[in-house]
Amino acid sequence: MRRNAVGLLLVTLGLLAGAGSARAHHSFAAEFDAQQPVTLKGVVVKWEMINPHGWITMDVSAADGKTTRWMIETSNPNGLMRLGWSKNSLKPGDEVTVEGYLAKDGSSTANAARITLADGTKVFAGSAGTPQ
């Protein structure tokens, strides 16, 4: 049952991404660079389920021990909420890995295409236009 629930979640989100039906009131391309993928592994500081995009604040530690705070943009949270996500789905201290695309302006900002939780669950959370 548990595995099926996750399966439904992923299929649902995947269909959403594939259908291109998620509204981007702005385009992915205006903010992010599809040619600059990034993988960030870090710790959640804050998870904000706000519109038009959710935002995860996360601290990423580099090999040299330096920590950078990243802002990760997710898709519109109303759809996520209807699938059972809440503001408690990601808690401060949770370890996550974010695969996404860098913001074009050089800031520590990325669009999350995929989020992997500490237990290995993969969740697609990107906005319309996010490459698969």
Add this chain to the structure above:
Amino acid sequence: MKLTRTVDWRVVLGLGAAFLAGTGPLNPASAQPAPAAPSASNAALPRLPDGHPDLQGLWLKSGGGFQGLFIGSLEGTNFAAGGGRGGGPPTPQYEYTPGAAAERAYRQQHGYEDPEGRCHLPGVPRALDQPAGLYPVQIVQDENYVALLHEAMHDVRIIPTDNSKHPRNYSAWSGDSRGRWEGDTFVVDVSNFNGRTWLDMAGNFVDENEHVLERFSLTDPNTILYEATVTDPTVFVKPVAFRFTLKRVPAAQQILEYSCLEGERSRQHFTEEDGGTKRRVVR
């Protein structure tokens, strides 16, 4: 497994059951008795005491087979059955006047100027013409008005049915709406637009001369057929027709809040080539 705890399978099954049972506080069939219908063919439609079809409920634009994130869609799209992409609604045909055609081409290249991207109201018919399956609209109706409460941009359109006239010296993002019933069709005349809205993200647009005639028809208790004719003599050579259906959302769902201005943080990152203030940086 945090996510599986928050995905409640009982909700999923409940949605389907609620839909099948037709129960829930927002289902008009449970709200008031239906008086005698005027003809046999639409005798099954729920009606208000004034005899008009009851358009109330939570509705979602249908995109053909895929119903987006509303599980338990009324078109029978469910993931177990493999879903269906189906055909979407017909694409509107735009025929621009020469001056407007150049303006449209410009906007198509400057999508970041879309005021909806700055959280402005989408206008008419764009507020209803949502990407299928995403943001529903709640309809509340009595003998004096039909009110549309849109999840997207928390847009509100209260349409009076009191034979009143459009105001003068009034220009608004959503224009001014006056409704009337023609038989079982709710017809809305919308004018007094302020010329600021786009029709979509691709640069199709209208100016202050926009006028819309809408028709809402409850074709069955769970389907509203929406048709709109947009005329704008300075922009279009001939009227533009919109046509799509809205499907009733299971009663267990509710409209959610979409507060755009309050949470908008993306535009600060737009680079100059996309209308922003930031320099492009390649890392």
Add this chain to the structure above:
Amino acid sequence: MSSTRVARHAVRSIVLAAVAATVAFTAVAQTAKDATSFSPGRLWDGKTPDFRGIWQARGSAYVNLEGHPGEKGIAASASIIVDPPDGKIPYRPEALARRDENYRARGTADPALKCYQAGVPRATYLGTPLQILQSPGNFAIAYQDNHAFRVFHTDDRPHFDAADWWMGDTRYRWEGDTLIADVVALTDQLWLDQAGNFHSTEFHVVERYRMTGPDALEYEARIEDPVVYSRPWTLRAVLQRVKQRGARIIEDECLDDENGVRHHVSPYDPRNLLKTDYSRWKKP
């Protein structure tokens, strides 16, 4: 026998006085009862109280719930806080310090300045009207301010509080002719007025809506937030029906000026209208 006559007279006087007092008391009681037990009209189901219409608070509590002496052409207001009796919000000491900081920064820090929605309960006592939309089984309020709206859901289902919202999540029931609404899921970014009164995400409001006359809607909000306040408190405002023929909630959108400052621009304001300039496509 004069003492008996005097006694009878005295008894009669006492009885008359008692009767008069009873009549007077009854009359007073009846008047008080009328004021507090106005029976509103019903929707077409014959039972749901009919609160439909356009309503607007009078007064300027929106400036400062605790009262203020008036400023810049805005009339003074007494506190609309009815409990505690001193009319002050019972802040915890550290929260009071933060409120005072907010107050000092109110010229720039008030979320309403950015055209953000006013939230609950602030949206109720703004200077702009609201419209109550009802049909059997449906209750919603459309606020003119920033075109905010709230759909009230019957309380047979638990709150949907997955996120912190600006207009909260509302579950309601009827108790007689009073609508009681339970509101949670309000963001801590909200202010309660222009004076910097605020709350945390633990904020919880129980609203009571009751018509006290054909054109008067009494609004009471019982507020608690253990993070910010040392005890619950209550505010009360009366909304008046807007009766002008053809009165409507009008569209309320903001436009940015050249400095990026947002302003509410009415549809009746010619600046709202933007005439598309096609001349830029004319070749010289």
